[in-house]
Amino acid sequence: RRLAPLRTEHHRVARLASLAAGTSAENERKMRLESYVLAARLEQVAAAATARLARMSSGRFTLVHSDERANGRGRHGLGLHVVDAWTGTERDTATLSGxxxxxxxxxxxLGLSDVVAEEAGGVRLDTLFIDEGFGSLDEQTLDEVLDVLDALRERDRTVGIVSHVPELRRRIPAQLEVVKGRSGSYVRHRTAADR
Known part of the structure; x- marks a missing residue:
């Protein structure tokens, strides 16, 4: 009789722990609680990112949150798919070109920046650094990317680009160049007039 209430409490707590761990048969998605919370956040970021991506791609691409496991790997609920308006298909983001x-x-x-700013009471994140991907872009796409980045700068955002792509050196007017030397590296400020 004394153990019965303890067994009942244990059963309740064990059931709740199993649900939170994603191991319970009652947890249909087999998602851990932390993945569920992250998935909800990812849905918000994907919605904010879609507004940006639709503009960048002239309405072709939108992002959607996916509860599926990516290629049998990863956790349930933390996937993204892209919807291609040209083909009408939804596919994994891994199928996108460079x-x-x-x-x-x-x-x-940018979508993450928008969501964070909204939750921080409208405080804007005014500086963005981009440190990858430029080498994979063809000339036309590079033009489109720079147009998008110019539009961000026009809205009083500072956009920093870290790159070794020669075309960017020619097209970006204000630069900080890291120069290597025997006694160490130093930073040199360059403008279009200096080149």
């Missing part, structure tokens, strides 16, 4: 993938990554970074 330029398309770059736009999707940039849109996600």
């Amino acid at each position: 330029g398309e993938s770059f736009f999707a990554s940039l849109a996600l970074a």
Whole structure:
């Protein structure tokens, strides 16, 4: 008789723990609680990113949250798919080309910035650094990317680009160049007039 209430409490707590761990048969998605919370956040970021990506791709691509496991790997609920308006299909983001993938990554970074700013009471994140992907872009896509980045700068955002792509050196007016030397590296400020 004394153990019965303890067994009941244990059963209740064990059932709740199993649900939170994603191991319970009652947890249909087999998602851990932390993945569920992250999935909800990812839905918000994907929605904010879609608004940006749709503009960048002239309405072709939108991002949607996916509860599926990516290629049998990873956790349930933390996937993203892209919907291609040209083909009418939904597919894994891994199928995007280099330029398309770059736009999707940039849109996600900006979407995350929008969600964080909204939750911080409207405090804006005014500086963005981009440190990858430029080498995979063809000339036309590079033009489109720079147009998007110029539009961000026009809205009083500072956009820093870290790159070794020679075309960017020619097209970006204000630069900080890291120069290597025997006694160490130093930073040199360059403008279009200096080149």
